[in-house]
Amino acid sequence: MKNTHRNTVQGSQPCASGEDLEIPDQPPPNPSLNIEHIIHSGVFAPDADQSAHALPDADRLVPKREIRKSDNGLRNEFRRRFYPKVTRADFNDWKWQLRNRISDYQSLARMLWLSAGEREALEYRSGMLPVAITPYYASLLDPFDADQPLRRTIIPVIRELDHLPGEETDPLGEDHQSPVPGLVHRYPDRVLFLTTNVCSAYCRYCTRSRIMNNDSDYKFSYERWEMAIRYIESHTEVRDVLLSGGDPLTLDDDHIEFLLARLSRIAHVEILRIGTKIPAVLPQRVTHKLTRMLKRYMPLYMSLHFTHPDELTPESARACNMLADAGIPLGSQTVLLAGINDSILTMKQLFHGLLRMRVRPYYLYQCDPVSGTSHLRTSVRKGLEIIQGLRGHTSGYAVPTYVIDAPNGGGKIPLLPEYVMGYDGNDLLLKNYEGKIYRYPDRDQSGLETVPVSSSEQTARQ
Numbered sequence: 001m002k003n004t005h006r007n008t009v010q011g012s013q014p015c016a017s018g019e020d021l022e023i024p025d026q027p028p029p030n031p032s033l034n035i036e037h038i039i040h041s042g043v044f045a046p047d048a049d050q051s052a053h054a055l056p057d058a059d060r061l062v063p064k065r066e067i068r069k070s071d072n073g074l075r076n077e078f079r080r081r082f083y084p085k086v087t088r089a090d091f092n093d094w095k096w097q098l099r100n101r102i103s104d105y106q107s108l109a110r111m112l113w114l115s116a117g118e119r120e121a122l123e124y125r126s127g128m129l130p131v132a133i134t135p136y137y138a139s140l141l142d143p144f145d146a147d148q149p150l151r152r153t154i155i156p157v158i159r160e161l162d163h164l165p166g167e168e169t170d171p172l173g174e175d176h177q178s179p180v181p182g183l184v185h186r187y188p189d190r191v192l193f194l195t196t197n198v199c200s201a202y203c204r205y206c207t208r209s210r211i212m213n214n215d216s217d218y219k220f221s222y223e224r225w226e227m228a229i230r231y232i233e234s235h236t237e238v239r240d241v242l243l244s245g246g247d248p249l250t251l252d253d254d255h256i257e258f259l260l261a262r263l264s265r266i267a268h269v270e271i272l273r274i275g276t277k278i279p280a281v282l283p284q285r286v287t288h289k290l291t292r293m294l295k296r297y298m299p300l301y302m303s304l305h306f307t308h309p310d311e312l313t314p315e316s317a318r319a320c321n322m323l324a325d326a327g328i329p330l331g332s333q334t335v336l337l338a339g340i341n342d343s344i345l346t347m348k349q350l351f352h353g354l355l356r357m358r359v360r361p362y363y364l365y366q367c368d369p370v371s372g373t374s375h376l377r378t379s380v381r382k383g384l385e386i387i388q389g390l391r392g393h394t395s396g397y398a399v400p401t402y403v404i405d406a407p408n409g410g411g412k413i414p415l416l417p418e419y420v421m422g423y424d425g426n427d428l429l430l431k432n433y434e435g436k437i438y439r440y441p442d443r444d445q446s447g448l449e450t451v452p453v454s455s456s457e458q459t460a461r462q
């Protein structure tokens with residue numbers, strides 16, 4: 001149950017101090033939510049809390065098998081090579097990282113040996129999803145291999161200009177399920193609150209590429225936030241609010257707290273969630289100051305976005321551990337991508353690594369048919385094969401739910417390999433992870449079809 005106090009927060013899980021906390025009635029200064037304004041504003045006086053930057057215990061936190069021992073050394077080498085005048089402390093300052101996102105051909109060409117497809121896409125950018133890569137994430141890219149999985153997720157290629165039948169700019173029909181701008185109300189008891197149109201890095205398969213940096217159609221402002229909050233206040237069936245965007249953690253602490261505080265005051269809102277890719281692309285953003293603030297708004301959940309085991313670095317491990325230590329349950333969402341993570345081995349490495357970082361693999365998404373993503377999408381059969389290769393072969397916690405977010409607003413539909421074979425008399429016939437068939441004496445199969453069972457299956461049954 002949430003608090004109903006005005007001006008104080010006393011959530012169902014007490015904050016660390018157990019005190020009533022002042023929460024803002026008014027938005028923080030700097031009404032423009034444009035990232036340039038935010039990162040240059042007075043709100044952004046560098047915080048004294050730089051402890052996240054020191055990374056003293058990073059190696060201790062790191063899943064040993066997937067993380068190269070020399071990761072921090074590689075990062076330093078990258079910084080000295082491409083940012084020789086930037087100190088280690090500045091490089092590990094999230095505001096510096098945001099201000100210095102890489103978005104143009106010249107800067108990328110200094111760092112990477114670009115393929116013809118990448119070069120063309122970077123030179124001809126009209127109408128395409130913007131490019132932005134944090135220097136931290138750029139340090140994870142292979143300078144010579146344009147087929148490296150992380151590179152393919154973040155560097156555009158000219159094939160983005162191909163638009164296939166069935167692809168849409170708004171494949172989930174979110175704009176048609178927005179009762180007020182910036183809020184999607186698809187499911188009965190929960191809403192998606194789009195807080196910003198900025199991410200620290202832009203994934204080339206983004207479902208919301210239509211809104212990214214698009215200030216003409218999707219400009220975010222306090223007025224829009226207010227409209228969304230008022231809608232939630234007046235819809236008592238909404239018990240779960242997911243803050244997304246864009247990435248809400250690109251906002252400064254004051255703006256995030258304003259939103260969390262306002263939503264926490266609504267009596268019927270039971271849980272808050274934040275969807276973010278920050279721990280993968282800008283882990284320096286997770287500071288002690290941020291986690292102390294987030295802790296005040298429990299129950300708060302986070303859906304993180306990880307794509308490939310190469311994202312599991314000492315820095316991302318540290319960010320996830322800090323969030324978990326703050327008591328925030330962490331789940332991860334992964335999009336299935338052709339030639340990037342569409343193998344059982346890659347997925348196993350990713351999901352095992354995430355569990356070691358205290359993140360539960362939550363959803364595996366079939367890639368949405370977003371315009372210009374045909375080169376990144378793979379078949380549903382491949383996704384089913386991967387789930388079949390995981391289920392039973394590793395811990396259940398390492399197996400996410402595989403879903404298709406149905407086009408035009410149908411919502412998430414789970415996909416499972418065929419484990420239920422049908423009935424033989426009263427017995428339900430089930431196939432296990434090894435392909436062996438077992439009987440379960442069901443109590444009531446009325447209304448279900450009885451299927452004939454072949455003689456070979458009869459033999460296999462035990």
Ligand code: SF4
Pocket residue numbers: 199201202203205206207208209245246247276277305
């Ligand atoms: S982090 Fe999420 S919202 Fe941002 S570009 Fe990537 S997929 Fe889109």
